[in-house]
Amino acid sequence: DIQMTQSPSSLSASIGDRVTITCQASQDTSNYLNWYQQKSGKAPKLLIYDASTLETGVPSRFSGSGSGTHFTFTISSLQPEDIATYYCQHYASLPITFGQGTRLEIK
């Protein structure tokens, strides 16, 4: 199984800050990497697929990059509504696996 390791596990930032989360895969996953946002008590929401493609309707302050084993998720200017836990997920092979999550808080 491919293991996904996110860092950091938690993050505190101020409104307007640039926030970056990384995801490391234990094997080459090409660009088969997605990012999700999960707000407290809610279902996850797809933000970015294929490493860098923004899902329809998702604000442009969210972006993703990377390929192979190293991926980055960025919020260019943090907004109050971005408080959530963020997960990466690969689909290079089965089983698909998620990172352990990054909990984002407002400072």
Place this chain on the structure above:
Amino acid sequence: QAQLVESGGGVIQPGTSLRLSCAASGFTFSIYPLHWVRQAPGKGLQWVAVISFDGTNKYYADSVKGRFTISRDNSMNTLYLQMDSLRIEDTAVYYCARDRAMFGLVNALDMWGQGTVVTVSS
């Protein structure tokens, strides 16, 4: 409005069975693969199973293989998860999710239900 709605969760004893349902509406159900993903209390997301658009291909996480069965009824726009020999560690919120890979198998999960809670406890 496209949506997925899970049902069937509850509190059950170890070793017993439960069947979850996921009713879909607002989109062409029969062309999308579907997944079950679970989340134990305070934990991250864990993929459980996937079924192809036509139901012919099914894959499971090792932790549920041989105990859980995923199925779908395209005439009823409904996805199922039959859970047998339940264990305490199966306690979680269970989400059904649509995969965006029309006629494929695995890509990104672009639509999620609200989740149904399964608690396995003696």
